[in-house]
Amino acid sequence: MQRRSFLKGTLASSALAVAAGAGLLNPRQVLAAWPESAFTSKSTNDAMGSLFGTADNTPSNKIKVKAPDIAENGAVVPVSVTTPLSATAIAIIAETNGTPLAANFELAGSAKGFVSTRIKMRKTSDVIAVVKSGGKLYTARKNVKVTIGGCGG
Amino acid sequence: MATSIRIRAKAKGDEVTVKSLITHPMETGQRKDKKTGDKIPAHYITEVKCEHNGKTVVTAQWGPAVSKNPYLSYKFAGGKAGDAVKLTWVDNKGKSDSAEAKIK
Numbered sequence: 001m002q003r004r005s006f007l008k009g010t011l012a013s014s015a016l017a018v019a020a021g022a023g024l025l026n027p028r029q030v031l032a033a034w035p036e037s038a039f040t041s042k043s044t045n046d047a048m049g050s051l052f053g054t055a056d057n058t059p060s061n062k063i064k065v066k067a068p069d070i071a072e073n074g075a076v077v078p079v080s081v082t083t084p085l086s087a088t089a090i091a092i093i094a095e096t097n098g099t100p101l102a103a104n105f106e107l108a109g110s111a112k113g114f115v116s117t118r119i120k121m122r123k124t125s126d127v128i129a130v131v132k133s134g135g136k137l138y139t140a141r142k143n144v145k146v147t148i149g150g151c152g153g
Numbered sequence: 154m155a156t157s158i159r160i161r162a163k164a165k166g167d168e169v170t171v172k173s174l175i176t177h178p179m180e181t182g183q184r185k186d187k188k189t190g191d192k193i194p195a196h197y198i199t200e201v202k203c204e205h206n207g208k209t210v211v212t213a214q215w216g217p218a219v220s221k222n223p224y225l226s227y228k229f230a231g232g233k234a235g236d237a238v239k240l241t242w243v244d245n246k247g248k249s250d251s252a253e254a255k256i257k
Binding site: 034035039075076077078080094097098099101102103104105106107108110111112114115116117118119120121 | 168181183199200205208209210211212213214215216217218219220221223224225226227228229230231232
């Protein structure tokens with residue numbers, strides 16, 4: 001009996017160690033929840049759905065996506081999103097990446113509808129900017145031609 | 154590790170533009186080591202919190218598709234020169250860092 005409980009104990013603790021080593025124990029507690037399911041979604045619609053609760057969106061000409069027409073290096077594609085809409089969140093999606101969602105920005109009251117960052121793109125595709133405003137989703141696209149992919153070797 | 158972040162903020166009228174650079178490998182977990190053929194484990198920033206005078210302005214959630222040594226820029230209203238802007242990041246291995254700067 002003693003031996004059994006001892007074995008159980010070591011088994012449990014080693015499982016925990018493996019989990020920590022594999023990075024499964026993320027620092028979720030430190031900041032707000034990281035939407036893991038959205039970042040592991042394989043399609044644009046799934047990613048939008050699990051991030052915002054719905055994939056229903058309206059194309060809008062009030063969103064400006066600034067990205068190069070041709071990106072020589074897919075590992076570094078500068079993307080800026082600007083919108084006059086009162087945005088509460090802006091997400092950047094690279095449509096043909098293995099997991100399309102690249103980044104999501106939650107904007108508090110005083111933040112302007114603008115974010116700029118750099119993303120990796122596997123191949124030529126549309127970059128989609130999703131703006132959440134008044135509980136609704138608005139999107140805009142910009143095609144970026146990638147000559148050298150930026151995901152994996 | 155406090156040197157992993159460069160942050161610069163400038164006020165123009167009421168509007169403040171913050172630009173920041175973080176030094177981080179942003180490993181996707183899909184790349185292979187060319188010599189051994191082993192996969193390089195994923196190591197990327199998951200969350201970035203941007204604050205102005207202690208109030209959160211932008212919370213970024215990132216996946217591995219954000220480029221190595223990430224760049225982040227955002228704008229907000231209601232800031233003035235001398236105010237503090239702070240950036241904190243956390244990665245998937247539990248490491249974190251933060252830096253503060255004054256608005257110019």
